[in-house]
Ligand code: HEM
């Protein structure tokens with residue numbers, strides 16, 4: 001039992017957890033048996049079983065039952081369920097589409113019904129269920145209220161509201177101006193750009209996976225991995241001093257985790273060339289600056305000529321470059337995380353002189 | 359007005375009464391510019407409105423007792439809650455570290471066993487000198503102006519004056535009190 | 539007479555009173571004509587078209603997630619209004635009022651409903667967005683409405699975030715301290731942001747802790763009295779108004795873009 005628990009603790013460490021969830025998400029999306037009723041049941045049973053097992057652990061119970069964490073458990077099940085449900089319906093439709101039938105929604109979409117009563121009653125029922133759930137939830141669970149505000153002492157750990165914990169997790173890997181300003185802005189811009197970048201006319205108005213594989217995989221990668229998984233990590237696995245703790249680990253405020261991080265300039269000049277760091281910032285940071293310029297400046301063009309040629313031709317230049325840059329920036333997030341985990345890398349570009357660190 | 363033909367006379371007559379097209383366009387431009395300037399001015403005043411001139415925030419300077427109140431080799435936390443200051447004394451000097459994490463402003467904890475300041479928010483760590491060595495923060499803690507008050511010999515700390523390591527300001531005589 | 543007949547009879551009588559008729563002109567919508575009139579004559583129902591595509595009515599398609607979000611927004615508006623009767627947004631009173639709301643007010647679950655409802659709304663917006671994406675409903679002609687939705691998503695998060703400060707407890711002040719400190723890192727406009735220190739005239743910095751983006755947001759250098767008041771006003775008045783306006787646009791566009799999407 002303890003062996004199993006420490007194995008799971010190990011699996012949950014950020015590097016492994018993120019890797020595993022990326023692989024399993026993409027893998028699962030292409031593995032059809034999951035997206036059936038049986039697959040859903042197995043998935044659900046695993047999730048519930050996992051939780052039931054975990055709840056026997058006192059350390060897990062403490063964290064999972066903090067009042068503000070309860071909605072996250074709810075979110076976990078809801079997002080999981082609806083993810084499965086969307087993919088389930090998508091695969092039903094795909095099976096029909098592959099033999100030349102129209103999607104299931106088509107049968108209905110030609111018919112019109114009176115909004116009274118068909119629509120109004122559905123809404124009424126949802127509304128009543130929603131109210132009941134909310135009222136029961138409010139009676140059972142008190143809203144948390146901690147000690148009065150004290151500007152002189154921060155709680156340990158000090159956490160943002162749960163829906164921003166993904167961003168807070170990014171703060172470990174990026175400077176505040178990136179994690180707090182640039183990346184959130186780009187998330188919003190990226191979401192807004194979706195309808196204009198995506199020129200695929202199919203899959204409009206019905207669930208389908210095979211007609212829009214790329215779009216769905218990319219969106220789910222962003223939503224599930226970079227948003228939801230990071231929230232879970234930040235909520236359940238980050239403890240005192242923002243150290244990582246496995247799900248069954250005691251939140252020990254004195255846990256010692258050395259984090260000595262280096263920058264590209266140090267690796268390049270000191271470790272490889274065995275010289276001192278140049279004093280002039282441009283020379284010192286040139287390797288990192290070139291890396292960034294290559295990634296955002298040259299890579300899109302290269303991809304357009306090679307791997308993504310098909311997209312370039314279909315989308316046209318402007319769409320392609322906007323899309324590919326958003327794509328690259330999204331992937332810069334896990335890339336930087338991996339650089340940290342593997343090389344302890346702190347900054348790619350580190351120009352303290354202008355507080356400009358990437 | 360360049361219209362010709364039988365209607366020309368009538369047009370010319372009208373033109374004498376009404377502004378010409380060119381002057382009309384000029385007036386239009388002036389009008390729009392004035393409008394834009396007005397909107398701009400309004401937006402500026404609105405933005406300025408968000409920045410009050412007077413603040414009611416706690417005072418930033420205080421007297422912190424006598425140098426003899428502080429042990430050599432100790433990080434003193436007595437002013438942490440009230441003024442967000444650690445007073446550190448070593449064999450040579452006394453300096454005042456501002457307890458605000460330079461990452462995103464949480465209050466780190468002093469962990470004597472590990473001989474470091476550790477921030478609960480994202481795990482930045484600082485040596486007792488205030489220099490950062492781990493975690494996401496880009497720079498060391500800040501030090502506050504510290505001096506011996508000439509009237510009563512007490513330590514006087516002024517948080518409004520900050521000294522940054524990365525700008526080479528920690529060697530400024532106002533950034534520490536020499537004790538040897 | 540059976541119970542059902544009794545019930546029918548009472549119903550009949552109520553519907554025939556002058557009061558009822560003056561409110562609901564059409565009576566029970568049991569014919570197609572009356573169903574049309576019921577939808578057209580009621581200002582709330584009139585949000586909907588008279589007839590809807592059958593696929594759009596089904597739970598399996600919309601999950602009613604957008605509707606749920608809207609309903610939660612209404613619930614939050616109402617419970618929030620009740621909380622405003624007791625809550626005073628000042629450093630002296632805020633926390634104490636929270637305690638009183640919990641202990642001294644009969645049926646003191648308004649705070650709970652407001653807080654859990656807010657969490658639920660955040661979750662249901664995400665699920666709504668996910669459903670819209672998975673059905674490809676952002677594709678033409680609905681690009682604009684997707685964008686209105688993205689703004690609503692941001693507003694929902696901001697509503698939650700500004701509300702988080704109001705209890706004035708440790709959770710609140712530190713979450714907002716960390717969150718608002720990110721504004722300090724805005725390039726050029728925040729005093730710790732890239733290139734801000736380079737904006738100086740004669741060696742005097744233009745962007746300082748007393749003049750940067752964060753200062754403008756909080757009305758001070760610290761999360762203090764001004765910040766509490768500002769967040770209160772944003773939370774209770776400004777953001778809800780903007781969000782309500784955009785919801786109106788959102789619903790209007792759902793109809794104008796051809797109703798709930800469906801295969802062409
Ligand atoms: C406060 C937040 C929001 C509210 C109250 C809201 C409400 C609604 C409602 C009631 C509908 C009708 C269909 C349904 O229930 O699914 C709808 C449709 C739609 N929503 Fe939202 N929504 C919100 C946020 C969003 C977000 C975040 C997005 C996307 C980023 C979005 C994009 C759309 C689109 C494109 C449609 C049309 C879907 C179709 O025709 O199938 N909305 N919204």
Ligand code: FES
Nearest residue numbers: 459461462477480
């Ligand atoms: S605020 Fe101290 S590490 Fe982020």
